Amino acid sequence: MDVKMKRSVVFVSHSNAGKSSLIDAILYKAGVNSRHGSVDDGTSLCDYNEDEIERKITITSKVLHIEHNNKRTYLLDTPGYADFVGSVKSSIRAVDSAVCLVCAANGIEVGTERDWGFLNEKNMPRLIFISKLDKENADFNNALESIRNSLGKSCVPLEFPVGKEASLEGTVSLLDKAAIEKLDGQDKEDALKYREQLIESAAEVDDALIEKYLGGEELSLDEIKPALAKGVAECKIFPVLCGSATKEIGVESLILAIEDFLPSPLERPPVEATDLKSGDPVPQKPSKDEPLSGLVFKTLIDPYIGHLTIFRIFSGTLRSDTGFYNSTKDCKERIGQLFLLQGKEQKPVPEATAGDIIAVAKLKETALGDTICTENPKVKFGPIVLPEPAISLSVKPKSRHDEEKIMPALAKLNSEDPTFKYARDAQTKELIISGLGDMHLTIMIDRLKKHFKVDVDLGMPKVAYKETVKKKVRVQGKYKKQSGGRGQYGDCWLEIEPLPRGENYEFVDKVVGGVVPRQYIPAVEKGVKQGMEEGAVAGYPIVDVRVTICDGSYHPVDSSEMAFKIAGSMALRKGMLEANPVLLEPIMDVEVIVPEDAMGSITGDMNSRRGRIMGMEPKGSNQVVRAQIPLAEMLKYATELRSLTGGRGSYSMKFSRYEDVPHKVTQTIIAQYEKSKEGAAEE
Numbered sequence: 079m080d081v082k083m084k085r086s087v088v089f090v091s092h093s094n095a096g097k098s099s100l101i102d103a104i105l106y107k108a109g110v111n112s113r114h115g116s117v118d119d120g121t122s123l124c125d126y127n128e129d130e131i132e133r134k135i136t137i138t139s140k141v142l143h144i145e146h147n148n149k150r151t152y153l154l155d156t157p158g159y160a161d162f163v164g165s166v167k168s169s170i171r172a173v174d175s176a177v178c179l180v181c182a183a184n185g186i187e188v189g190t191e192r193d194w195g196f197l198n199e200k201n202m203p204r205l206i207f208i209s210k211l212d213k214e215n216a217d218f219n220n221a222l223e224s225i226r227n228s229l230g231k232s233c234v235p236l237e238f239p240v241g242k243e244a245s246l247e248g249t250v251s252l253l254d255k256a257a258i259e260k261l262d263g264q265d266k267e268d269a270l271k272y273r274e275q276l277i278e279s280a281a282e283v284d285d286a287l288i289e290k291y292l293g294g295e296e297l298s299l300d301e302i303k304p305a306l307a308k309g310v311a312e313c314k315i316f317p318v319l320c321g322s323a324t325k326e327i328g329v330e331s332l333i334l335a336i337e338d339f340l341p342s343p344l345e346r347p348p349v350e351a352t353d354l355k356s357g358d359p360v361p362q363k364p365s366k367d368e369p370l371s372g373l374v375f376k377t378l379i380d381p382y383i384g385h386l387t388i389f390r391i392f393s394g395t396l397r398s399d400t401g402f403y404n405s406t407k408d409c410k411e412r413i414g415q416l417f418l419l420q421g422k423e424q425k426p427v428p429e430a431t432a433g434d435i436i437a438v439a440k441l442k443e444t445a446l447g448d449t450i451c452t453e454n455p456k457v458k459f460g461p462i463v464l465p466e467p468a469i470s471l472s473v474k475p476k477s478r479h480d481e482e483k484i485m486p487a488l489a490k491l492n493s494e495d496p497t498f499k500y501a502r503d504a505q506t507k508e509l510i511i512s513g514l515g516d517m518h519l520t521i522m523i524d525r526l527k528k529h530f531k532v533d534v535d536l537g538m539p540k541v542a543y544k545e546t547v548k549k550k551v552r553v554q555g556k557y558k559k560q561s562g563g564r565g566q567y568g569d570c571w572l573e574i575e576p577l578p579r580g581e582n583y584e585f586v587d588k589v590v591g592g593v594v595p596r597q598y599i600p601a602v603e604k605g606v607k608q609g610m611e612e613g614a615v616a617g618y619p620i621v622d623v624r625v626t627i628c629d630g631s632y633h634p635v636d637s638s639e640m641a642f643k644i645a646g647s648m649a650l651r652k653g654m655l656e657a658n659p660v661l662l663e664p665i666m667d668v669e670v671i672v673p674e675d676a677m678g679s680i681t682g683d684m685n686s687r688r689g690r691i692m693g694m695e696p697k698g699s700n701q702v703v704r705a706q707i708p709l710a711e712m713l714k715y716a717t718e719l720r721s722l723t724g725g726r727g728s729y730s731m732k733f734s735r736y737e738d739v740p741h742k743v744t745q746t747i748i749a750q751y752e753k754s755k756e757g758a759a760e761e
Contacts, residue, residue: 081364082342084433085151086390088169090197091179092189093158096209098124098136099323100179100332101153107329108144110420114326123421124155128528129521137521138495139165139376141388141419141435149337152435158189160725161515164464164497165376168446170196171462172375172390172435175340176204177332182216182320185224188725194229195698203310203341207332208320211239212246218320219268225318234279235272236306236317237331240265249321249328252276253299279315280305303338311341343433349392351449351457354405360457362393366431369452370394370402373459377446378494380422380439385493387444388419388437392459394452396436397429405458406448413438446496464497466730467512468716471519472540474509476533484509487530491522498522505619506540515716541663541710543618543747544736548658550575552628555605555649557641568641570594570602571629574653577622579736583610586626594630594642601639602627605646614654616661616744616751621736625650661739661747664709670719671700672727679722687711688740706734710743 089097102115102122115122120131124140140155154173156166170176176197180190197204206229208221218239225233240261241247250257252273261269281291283305291297309315319335321328348361351371362371376388396402401412417424417437430436444450447462475481488500488511498519499512513519526532552573559566577584585603594602603625610620630645668689672680677694680703684691689707696702712731719727739747 079150079431081366081431081433082344083149084342085149085175085336085340086154086173086343086433086435087151087336087340088154088156088166088173088176089179090156090166090170090176090190090193091158091209092181092184092187093135095158095179095181095184095187095190096323097158097179098122098155100177100207100209100329101142101155103323103326103329104153104333105142105144107326107333108146110142110144126422129524135159137162138378139169140421141376141437142421143418143435144333146333147337151333151336154435156193159515159517160189160192160720160728161513161518162497163192163514164495166193167196167464168375168462170200170202171373174203174343174346174433175336176202177336178204178206178316179209180206180221180225181213182208182211182218182221183213185221186228191228191726201313203313203346204316205236205310205332205335205340206233206316206318207328208318210322211242211320211327212244212322212325214243216243216246218242222272222318229316232279232314233316233318234276235320236276236335237319237321237328238265238269238272239320239328246322246325246327249319249331251331253302276306276317277302280309283309283312283314307339307341310339311345343392349459351392351451351459354456354458360455362457364393364432366395368393368432369455369457370396370450371452371457371459372396372402372450373462374444374446374448374450375462379490380424383424383439385441386417386424386437386439387441388435389450391430391432391434391436393432395429395431396450398427402450403453403456404444404448405451405456407443407445409443410453411441411444411450414440445493465514465728467497467499468514468729469516469519470510470512470539470713472506472508472537473511473523473534474537476535480532480534483530483532484526484534487526487532490530491525495522503539503542505542508539510539515720538713541713543616543739544662545613545615545618545620545654545659546622546662547574547576547654548660551653551657553649553653553656555645555647555652557645557648559641560636565633565636566638566641566644567633567636568598568601568638568643568645569631570627570642570645570649572602572606572646572649572653573624573626573628574650574657575624575626576657577624579622582621583607584624586624588626588628589630593632594627595632595637598632598637598639598642599627601642602630602646605643605648606650608643609647609650609654614651615659616748617755618661620650620654621662661744662736663739665706665734665737666709666712666731667734668705668707668712668729668731670703670705670727670729671697672703672719672723673700676723676727677701677703680719680727683718683722687715707731708737708739709733 105111106114136157142153154169237249258269280302281287343364350359353360371393372389372391374389378386380386398416449458451457475484554571556569606625684705689705692704
């Protein structure tokens, strides 16, 4: 199929605005499905996974397509919940345009504003669809006002509803003046007003048209439609359509608007890649005759054919049973059959060309974000930037069987969704899973249980505190045991002193005169190291200390390596308690992006978390607050930030350094440690 006949559209919105239902209606109208799929009864072609059917929400993006009027349009359904925003960001990289849904009853919501911002970053042409006009409290005029107030006056209506709520009958095109004349009263008045806004917006795209329009001449349909298409392609106009997916109202109009007004790959600026030999940016021309280049934007595990890799081809041609070069991994990949996707169904095709979204099974090396291309020239696209995890839990397998299966299962979940991460904490020895929110992790745990038969216990991750000292001390560790026969004797004197933060540990031997024989000094150090791992104050590792062995004594018969090891450990513990011990806690660099009206709540909340605000700066309509906050105060921040900002805030954090824990907090941590020791002793 010719590139100019292809369209690729991502559907975005706040959750429950009806993206999946609208795509199901489009598929039915275009003859793809013999029945109208429904999210509510579990027959949607979009939401087909077990957990999606159960929850009636989209959890991961889907690829579908229609063939209509000799054009092929790829439709990408995306989740609306913030916990799955990684799917939205990766899907946007694979398309040329978007349809943004707005619920007629709710108007602009948080998720819609978030996704609109992503589309603005890519300067992506888009349509707006006011959905659910048949529902109670649905109001086209209010929804349109909300859209224009939040997203800008470039959002202009292209369709107008006939009827309201349960009495919704259809829509009329504002380009069809004769149809508007058939409306009555206020509807007719509103429709004529909106038609004028539409024509004026179209005229402003073209100097000749605006001159004609301002001169009072009427513009013809043949003049208006190309001007609208040009305005949409240049992101100067965002046409607003409307309807109901369940009643199949406005669906045909949307299909035609996608074909008429959203651009083909030829009408978009070529996507740039970097030539790996020269380092120069190279536009990837959307032609089947150019060298191959494409980007992997999604991977998934299919229950029947295994691992599926899905990519957008930006230039060139790829044929089944051939291969490509992966410039991200610097390797060649052989491929088998190419597939066109229709939700969970795969249709074999012999080849794919520029503008196509295609899938291939069982690739060995290629993963999300990788570039596929020819070996000459070798090019590479910029990475897909995904949000960092915001919330973590510790997981503990319930049985030996679960323990054996958990790591491969977590690896598969991560390969499908890289915003879900897992790692073993070296200090706390806990297995930690991380995601974008509570629902994200809940669904991943459900999949772990249902798909991989792995049961786990969940908990809050332990904070990796450390212990250190503030002053220098000299202490004796003496171990003496006599129980008939040969005894045990080890005696060492240690100097313990603080090192600068980050120096970790140093052991110095200053023994003279053989008071501690050479062969026992390594045993003393072993005891010191063991004591450092176990901690002295609250059971956390000891860091940033210099330990010097300076004196001691031994017994020619009873001394042993074991005795000196125990003596070294005893001396360290005793010295730690005398050397003004303190706890250290991880401090995080935190960056929070919030609306202006939430700033007071956010800064007040940061202060309550023992945070230090380092700076603020505007970012579009939002504010960026940078702060340093102890990790212990951030464990549940994702949920609490959502509550404070009505879901409009986001944050990221990274480790900065360790700092002393305040005395009051230290006492609480020590009390919890002593209590846990008592509990363990009772067991």
